[in-house]
Amino acid sequence: MRPATADLEALLRALHEASVELIVVGGAAAVIHGAPITTQDLDIVPRQHPGDAERLLGALTSLDTRFRPIRPDRDIEPTLEHLTGSGQLNLITRYGPLDVLLRLHDARGYDELVAHSREIIEGALRVRVIDLDTLIEIKRSTGRARDALVIPLLLGIRNRG
Amino acid sequence: MTEPTQDELIERATHEVDESLLEWSLGLSVLERLRAASRSAATLERLARAARDR
Numbered sequence: 001m002r003p004a005t006a007d008l009e010a011l012l013r014a015l016h017e018a019s020v021e022l023i024v025v026g027g028a029a030a031v032i033h034g035a036p037i038t039t040q041d042l043d044i045v046p047r048q049h050p051g052d053a054e055r056l057l058g059a060l061t062s063l064d065t066r067f068r069p070i071r072p073d074r075d076i077e078p079t080l081e082h083l084t085g086s087g088q089l090n091l092i093t094r095y096g097p098l099d100v101l102l103r104l105h106d107a108r109g110y111d112e113l114v115a116h117s118r119e120i121i122e123g124a125l126r127v128r129v130i131d132l133d134t135l136i137e138i139k140r141s142t143g144r145a146r147d148a149l150v151i152p153l154l155l156g157i158r159n160r161g
Numbered sequence: 162m163t164e165p166t167q168d169e170l171i172e173r174a175t176h177e178v179d180e181s182l183l184e185w186s187l188g189l190s191v192l193e194r195l196r197a198a199s200r201s202a203a204t205l206e207r208l209a210r211a212a213r214d215r
Contacts, residue, residue, distance in 0.1 A: 005202040008195040031198040036186035038201040122191045140171075148167055152174035156183050159175070 002064070006042045006096035011063075012127050014095065018059035021047035023110060023117045024129045025101065025138065027150070032120065032129045035153040041097035046083070047110040048102065053083040056100070063093035105142055132158055 008028050015022060024032060027039025046056050060078050067076040068090050078100075082089055086109070089100040103109045116134040120127050130138070136154050139147040165173070186194060 003203070005206045006199060008199045009192060012195070028195070028198070031194050032191055034183070034187040034189075034194065036182045038198050038205060040202050040206070120191055125192055127191075140168075148171060151171045152178050153183070155171070155175040156178040156180075157187065160183070160187070 002066075002070075002092045002094055003096040005040045006098065008039075008042055009125070010095040011042045011093065011098060012125060014063055015044070015056075015059055016126050018055055018062070020056050020059050021049075021052060021110070022128065023113050024127055025104070025113075025135070026099070029130050029135050030139075030150050030154060032127070033132050033135065033154065034157050035150060037150060037153065041099050043099045043101055045101050045104065045110050045113055047114075048084065053080055056083055060091065060093070060098075063095060063098075065091050065093045065098070068092035068097060104138065106138075 006028075008031070012024070022044040024043070025045055026041075026043030027037060028042050030037055031039060046052060057078065057080055065078055067074070067078065070092065078089060078091060083100070083102070086103045086107075088102065091098045091100060104113075113130060113134070114128075117128050117130050120129055132154060136151060136158070139151050139154065186197075189197065
């Protein structure tokens with residue numbers, strides 16, 4: 001049974017333990033920056049250097065991952081081919097929903113975003129997250145109402161310096 | 162009178178953010194924020210499912 005909402009900590013730990021290089025974006029990035037919101041899934045932009053897709057696939061396999069939604073006639077495991085493309089993969093793991101964004105809506109991937117991210121280390125947790133200014137810029141540019149709703153909170157955090 | 166743009170609405174809402182809620186969230190560690198968000202989402206999902214099943 002895979003939960004309908006993500007255990008963000010468990011997912012991030014599992015990906016870190018599998019040495020997957022990634023940038024957290026989306027709602028979880030807003031949470032990490034301090035926005036008091038909930039999010040159902042973890043959005044990540046993985047690095048796509050040689051060997052990275054294999055490491056990510058190993059982690060996804062160990063997390064019993066499938067494409068969501070799963071139906072009796074649709075029970076699809078992600079493959080290397082999926083992970084070396086440029087799409088956005090809506091997956092479900094044993095720790096809940098995980099969206100693997102090989103490219104953002106504006107076509108930027110890990111290599112374009114890494115200079116706009118920072119690494120956070122807290123105890124055993126090590127996570128790279130998109131920086132606050134870039135997260136605000138991304139949320140502004142999607143044109144989606146649910147992204148616009150988070151922007152005032154992110155601006156409020158930024159205004160506090 | 163023209164409708165406010167999305168940017169104007171966001172700017173207005175930024176001044177109306179619940180400061181005490183922000184204060185609380187920023188007072189948590191990153192791990193605590195992740196746990197709080199995950200638990201809130203799971204609770205909302207359970208409540209939504211219970212409402213659907215009623």
